[in-house]
Amino acid sequence: MSEIPIRNYSEILSRLKNSLEGAGKWVHVGDVTGSTSSHPIEKIVFGEGNEKRVLISAGIHGDEPAGVETICSFIERKECQKFLQDWEMTVVPCINPFGYESNTRSNHEDMDLNRKFKTPSPPIEVALAQKLFISPFDLTIELHEDVDSSGYYFFHSSLDDVQSALIPAILNNVKTVMPINLDSEIDGMSASEGVIERSGLDEDMDWWPMAFYSLSKGTRTCLTLETATRFPMQTRVTAHLKAIETALDFFDKK
Numbered sequence: 684m685s686e687i688p689i690r691n692y693s694e695i696l697s698r699l700k701n702s703l704e705g706a707g708k709w710v711h712v713g714d715v716t717g718s719t720s721s722h723p724i725e726k727i728v729f730g731e732g733n734e735k736r737v738l739i740s741a742g743i744h745g746d747e748p749a750g751v752e753t754i755c756s757f758i759e760r761k762e763c764q765k766f767l768q769d770w771e772m773t774v775v776p777c778i779n780p781f782g783y784e785s786n787t788r789s790n791h792e793d794m795d796l797n798r799k800f801k802t803p804s805p806p807i808e809v810a811l812a813q814k815l816f817i818s819p820f821d822l823t824i825e826l827h828e829d830v831d832s833s834g835y836y837f838f839h840s841s842l843d844d845v846q847s848a849l850i851p852a853i854l855n856n857v858k859t860v861m862p863i864n865l866d867s868e869i870d871g872m873s874a875s876e877g878v879i880e881r882s883g884l885d886e887d888m889d890w891w892p893m894a895f896y897s898l899s900k901g902t903r904t905c906l907t908l909e910t911a912t913r914f915p916m917q918t919r920v921t922a923h924l925k926a927i928e929t930a931l932d933f934f935d936k937k
């Protein structure tokens with residue numbers, strides 16, 4: 684693909700670098716190289732060594748910039764710092780930089796990366812994302828947005844039910860900013876009060892999204908958060924921030 688870039692990934696990295704002020708460890712994960720350009724994949728680790736571990740990622744679908752913007756806000760506004768007593772936080776601002784720059788869901792090879800986590804030889808972006816799972820996370824949060832949705836919803840996958848208090852807490856806090864999508868079916872999947880339960884790892888599935896790979900690596904709870912694109916960017920970002928902060932506040936390590 685050779686779309687003309689409409690967004691600049693290096694600007695995102697500069698914003699994040701400029702806002703760190705010594706906090707957080709910047710780690711180069713690897714490079715995504717296409718025929719005409721190459722993009723670094725970076726992660727930032729805050730509170731290294733803390734007991735609870737969370738991975739927050741965005742931009743696996745390039746045409747969903749609200750997640751990337753949420754990560755910038757989370758770090759620029761120092762919102763992340765109040766959680767660093769308890770959490771080691773790994774943040775990946777954008778998994779699919781080519782898609783982000785060209786505003787395409789897929790990468791430069793026209794692959795939907797969030798369908799490739801069970802593929803034996805995955806695309807480089809997925810291979811780099813898989814490298815993040817060196818040791819198990821307690822919680823992984825993936826940030827998405829949905830152009831068709833009337834409101835906020837999320838996928839919840841957990842290997843235990845200890846974190847069930849998370850679900851109403853997130854919904855209650857998010858709905859102060861954006862309505863919840865209350866449809867009984869969202870994107871062809873059965874939903875209840877804005878939540879699509881994927882109760883565990885589906886070994887029989889032909890393909891895995893990142894959340895299933897995450898479960899397979901020992902993550903206890905995965906949240907795939909979907910903000911609704913029909914709302915202004917700032918509202919989409921605020922809704923995501925509410926959900927992230929609620930999850931970090933409520934998560935109770937067992």
Ligand SMILES: [Zn+2]
Binds near residue numbers: 744827
């Ligand atoms: Zn998405």
